Amino acid sequence: MERRQLEYFVAIVEHGGFTHAARALHVAQPSLSRAIGKLEHELGITLFHRVGRNAVLSAAGEALADRARLVLRDLDAFRAAARAIGAGTAGRVDVAATSSSALEPVTSAVAELRRHHPGVTVSTSSALSATEVVAMVLQGRCEVGVCGSAERPTGQGLVAHYLRDEELLLVTPPGTAVGTGTSVTPADLRGMRFVVTKPATAVRTLFDRFAATVDDMVLAAEVGDRSAVLPMVLKGIGAGLMPDGWADLARRAGAQVYHFNPPERLAQWLVHRRGGLTAAASAFVETTLALCDQRAD
Template identity: 80%
Template sequence: MERRQLEYFVAIVEHGGFTHAARALRVAQPSLSRAIAKLEHELGVALFHRVGRTAVLSSAGEFMADRARLVLRDLDALRAAARAVGDGLAGRVDVAATSSSALEPVISIIADLRERHPGVLVSTSSALSAAEVVAMVLQGRCEAGVCGSAERPAGPGLVAHHLRDEEFLLVAPPGSGIADPVEWSDLRGMRFVVTKPATAVRALFDRIAATVPDVSIAAEVGDRSVVLPMVLRGIGAGLMPDGWTDLARRAGAEVVRFSPAERLPQWLVHRSGPITAATQAFLDTTLAGVRLAGRAAAEAPDVS
């Protein structure tokens, strides 16, 4: 079995067929087909069912897909480790993150990483939920992930580090005059711009709506980046993680805290197996930032 065969197989799975995979890989489709036929012969099983011009994963193919990704990740880790010894740290790390985590702490991590290791490229992939982040890491689609979850993320071979407690805030249109901090009971009669189900922000809204009378949805959006523009246009209020605070205030929105505070733990996750030197640098930079923030918090004066 050759690395090239696994790369071709994963490309067919991810691009939805031989034609699209051949185009993405810039290889002739007959060459791709021959490589997969050879792989199937070596394994003794069919990886795809051919239905007309469509290729559908067989049960053996489904079993192989995630494992092939992980093998390719492990091979990359070995290659990168060897290269780092001779040429200095360089490479790419694929990071899965929910939208709020992609804003903070991932942006700060990337900024710190660029200072420490300018040869490392971070590529982020968006996920709707913590469960999706964990799945992307365990399946080998990404090498690390950052997400918010009330429970510690778990899975076979998964390592999870607590980063911080993210705080959710109320963001209201300019001139709303919302009290700061605000209690749930103060939200009676308010209309909200909300994301679709499965996100942590939507879960918070659903809890509020189930408790506070006359709370309603003004708009439901699939793209979370349009929530703030809608709030600024007066369509409704929004719920946002604290990473949006500076941007929302600079744009003119009113940003207030909840009393009691609404918080959600954020986690860094990765597999326990071999990782690339670039991924290790990402992990080390992230955890160094956590330790630095912890020391700063411990040394801060008590103003209570």
């Protein structure tokens, strides 16, 4: 079995068929088909059912897809470790992150890596929830994940590092006064209109909890992309609930930012699979943990 065969197998799965995979890999489709046929022969199983021009994963293929991704990750870790011994830390780390975590601490970690490990490239993939981040890491789609979750993320072979408590804030359109000073209570939200994300996110969970006890909270707009919340707030469509990573950007844009009394906080976690990490991933993990420890002090 060759690495190239596993790369072809994973590419077909991720691109939805032989034709798109061949185009993405810049190889001739007959070469791709021969490589997969050889792999099936060596394994003694059928990975894909050919239905006309389409390829559908077999039960065996579904069972092995995630395993193939993990094997490729482990091979990358071995190769990166060998390079790091002689040439310093270098390589690419794929990081899954929810939108608030992509702002902080991921942005600060990337800036720190550029100073101390300029050979490391960070590629981020967005996720809607902590559950999606964990799945992306366990499936091998990303090596590291950063997310907010009230409970410690769990999964077979998963390692979770506590980073910090991020604070959830109220952000209102420019010139909108709420509560007293810079703080608000849930009761101050009565009668307000809100722009919120779709269910399954931490911010939506907070909105739903408030709405269950506070009268006349209005859902003005529901968005799938969290980056659309702040622009809508600035347009006056409604208020928003946002993690503290958005606070500086919201203030600079002219929005009003309020803390809740008592504070609303959510634990933030860094997750990765147990076992060997690539040198680039190790550098990202160590840098992120060090940054959060410094801020805690």
